[in-house]
Amino acid sequence: MKIRDATFLASADIVTGLPAPVFAEIAFAGRSNVGKSSLMNGLLVRKNLVRTSGKPGCTRALNLFRIETLEPEATIDFVDLPGYGYARRSKTERKAWGELIEKFLVTRPGLRAVVCIVDVRRGFERDDRELIEFLNHINLRSILVATKLDKLPKNEQKLAVQAVTKAIGRPVHGVSGVKRDGLDKLWRTLLRAASIGETDGAKQKL
Numbered sequence: 001m002k003i004r005d006a007t008f009l010a011s012a013d014i015v016t017g018l019p020a021p022v023f024a025e026i027a028f029a030g031r032s033n034v035g036k037s038s039l040m041n042g043l044l045v046r047k048n049l050v051r052t053s054g055k056p057g058c059t060r061a062l063n064l065f066r067i068e069t070l071e072p073e074a075t076i077d078f079v080d081l082p083g084y085g086y087a088r089r090s091k092t093e094r095k096a097w098g099e100l101i102e103k104f105l106v107t108r109p110g111l112r113a114v115v116c117i118v119d120v121r122r123g124f125e126r127d128d129r130e131l132i133e134f135l136n137h138i139n140l141r142s143i144l145v146a147t148k149l150d151k152l153p154k155n156e157q158k159l160a161v162q163a164v165t166k167a168i169g170r171p172v173h174g175v176s177g178v179k180r181d182g183l184d185k186l187w188r189t190l191l192r193a194a195s196i197g198e199t200d201g202a203k204q205k206l
């Protein structure tokens with residue numbers, strides 16, 4: 001995928017603080033520190049457009065990025081969601097997280113899919129399954145991704161993705177956000193979810 005431009009558009013800790021949706025949106029969700037922001041940078045071929053951190057809980061707000069792609073020429077917004085399941089966070093903070101994400105997921109009319117990201121070495125845990133169930137419940141498409149593939153030896157990678165896929169019973173994209181493995185295929189799934197066809201030259205507004 002060729003990226004013509006990728007820019008940070010807005011950050012908000014309440015959904016109404018985000019600009020009104022104009023283009024199709026794809027959100028990125030997963031446990032704290034799983035590699036959401038790194039995966040977004042990998043997809044955008046940027047080193048540090050989306051802030052990443054070694055410390056869990058780095059992304060606390062909703063962060064919106066606008067992407068212009070070439071071949072197909074399209075505009076699409078990416079939303080980095082704060083990570084869940086960070087044990088050292090207070091109960092009040094976790095509740096606020098749930099409310100923020102839930103409100104975002106149910107109120108953004110341009111949202112076409114949520115990329116649900118897990119660590120390939122851990123698979124889908126309770127929180128991840130709850131999110132997927134919630135997305136099913138509100139009829140929002142989930143795209144399943146197992147990342148940090150490069151942390152496993154080459155000869156174990158394929159088997160690990162197969163094991164995660166079997167456990168969840170749905171196709172899972174095996175990727176590495178840092179090494180950029182598997183991202184072309186993931187991009188194609190994202191474009192399809194955003195209803196942007198391979199031959200579609202037009203910019204797709206909502």
Ligand SMILES: Nc1nc2c(ncn2[C@@H]2O[C@H](COP(=O)(O)OP(=O)(O)OP(=O)(O)O)[C@@H](O)[C@H]2O)c(=O)[nH]1
Binds near residue numbers: 083178
């Ligand atoms: N080796 C390897 N490291 C990764 C990969 N993805 C993320 N990391 C590392 O994992 C740590 C967390 O990555 P982030 O992308 O900040 O994770 P996040 O899910 O956005 O974290 P929060 O915003 O805190 O929820 C960083 O140290 C990254 O360098 C990957 O594919 N491979």
Ligand SMILES: [Mg+2]
Binds near residue numbers: 038053059
């Ligand atoms: Mg992050």
